[in-house]
Amino acid sequence: MxxxxxxxxxxxxxxxxxxxxxxxxxxxxxxxxxxxxxxxxxxxxxxxxxxxxxxxxxxxxxxxxxxxxxxxxxxxxxPPVEPRHIFQAGANYRTHVAEMIVTGKAEDDTRTDDELLAAATAMMDERARTGSAFFFAGMPSAMCGADDDVVLVPESSRTDWEAELVIVIGAVADKVDRKDALSFVAGYTVANDVSARDLQFPAEHRPLGGDWMRAKNRPTFLPVGPFIVPADVLPDYRDLEIEFRLNGDLMQHDRAANMLFDIPTLISQASHITPLLPGDLILTGSPAGNGGKWQRWLQPGDVMEASTTGIGTLRNIVRAPSPSTPSAQQHTPPRKDDQR
Incomplete structure (x- = not known):
């Protein structure tokens, strides 16, 4: 493009x-x-x-x-850089968390959607005040470039997307205080966290919290780029807008200001897990509107566009698995509240 x-x-x-x-x-x-x-x-x-x-x-x-x-x-x-670590923040947009709570409503739950949203808002406010971000690890081997094809895996029929703003670390960050965290940011880029949902929460792994490696870290499942825009030439990160389009249709849109845990908090909390190194990436979470919301799963030929204002757009075409890949296996479909 x-x-x-x-x-x-x-x-x-x-x-x-x-x-x-x-x-x-x-x-x-x-x-x-x-x-x-x-x-x-x-x-x-x-x-x-x-x-x-x-x-x-x-x-x-x-x-x-x-x-x-x-x-x-x-x-x-x-991909603009080869990171040593990739941190990914799950369920970090208020709209996304609210969406999961409402769409995952139990059959015997008599609350209205408005009541569920009110409860979700109270829960998120308390979690942001006293809790911690949910992190999982990404693998550099899953990365591909801004125009590269994303290749589906045959064992999944429910693969979707998540557009994300990405922090690029520019100095060693070891147990940094939140108030100092932005000084460790070199710049920002964009990612699309592609996820095979029916591999993420199979029945055999659900008691263990799901299989995040198999679902999210397949080759080409993490387009990153197109470039790293230095933090000092961008506006306040909270004003950046993240969106995702599928075949031209808008599926996700939100502002970074609506993160549950903001960028200084993410950096501080991640740096207390392990020292962050220059070139490391922190994916900051994705807004509402992934495939679970729309009950629309990626198909060969789909065109995915993940964008952030001031940074750029990833444009990746979805391709079928190689014919030489083993035939698909059956997996338990994900629950509606399992879209992270």
């Missing part, structure tokens, strides 16, 4: 001969030659490792985009 960056951003690209880090400005990419930003600095992760000292040079590189640059349209856009 045609892309344009109004300010500048950092990314990883392939010109058909090799992959390289580059700065995007407008519709052109300036290749960051090895050593340009310092000895041993070549990849985007190298740049993030040295973020405090080199990130101001990226704007200068962007100024070269009108001359020593390659048209973005001539390059393949790869």
């Amino acid at each position: 045609k892309r344009r960056v109004e300010t500048y951003a950092l990314g990883t690209f392939d010109d058909g001969k090799s992959s390289f880090a580059g700065v995007v400005a407008g519709e052109r990419v300036v290749r960051i030659e090895p050593g340009r930003l310092g000895p041993g600095i070549e990849t985007t992760r190298d740049i993030l490792d040295a973020w405090a000292t080199v990130h101001t040079e990226l704007a200068s590189l962007a100024d070269e985009a009108s001359a020593a640059a390659v048209p973005l349209s001539e390059l393949r856009v790869l």
Whole structure:
């Protein structure tokens, strides 16, 4: 798809001969030659490792985009960084939690939808005040680029989407205080957390909390990108809007301000689990409106577009499993409240 960056951003690209880090400005990419930003600095992760000292040079590189640059349209856009850790926050939008509670209403529950929503709001307020974010781990091997195909797995017939704003860490963060957390953010990008729901909560694993690895960490199930936009060229993150379109139809839309646990809290709580390293990603959760809400599951040929204002759009086409893959197995369908 045609892309344009109004300010500048950092990314990883392939010109058909090799992959390289580059700065995007407008519709052109300036290749960051090895050593340009310092000895041993070549990849985007190298740049993030040295973020405090080199990130101001990226704007200068962007100024070269009108001359020593390659048209973005001539390059393949790869995932912008190779993280060492991927944290994913589940059920972190108020609309999503409310949706799960209402659609998962038990048959013998006599409360109205309004009463359920009121109870959900009270529960979320208390959880945000006294509780903790729900994290699960992602695998870098699941990542693919902004225009790459997402390949379904034959053992699932209920695979869906989740558009997410992503934090990119720019300094080692070890047990950081919430008030200091934003200083550890290099920038932001976009992800689509593709999930095989009928693999996530099979009956055999439901007592153990579900099978998050098998459901979410398949190859191509985590498109990330297209670029990392530095935090200092974006507006307040709370004003960013996240949306998802399926074949052009709007399925998800919300503002980052509506997270249950905000970005400083997510960073602080994650950094108390393990030190966060430069280039690590924190997926911040997804708004209401994934496949469980619509009872619409991904099919070969579907076009998924996950976007965040000021950052860009992932456009991934859904493909069928390889014919050589073993035939599908039967799994217990997910409950309506199991869409995380």
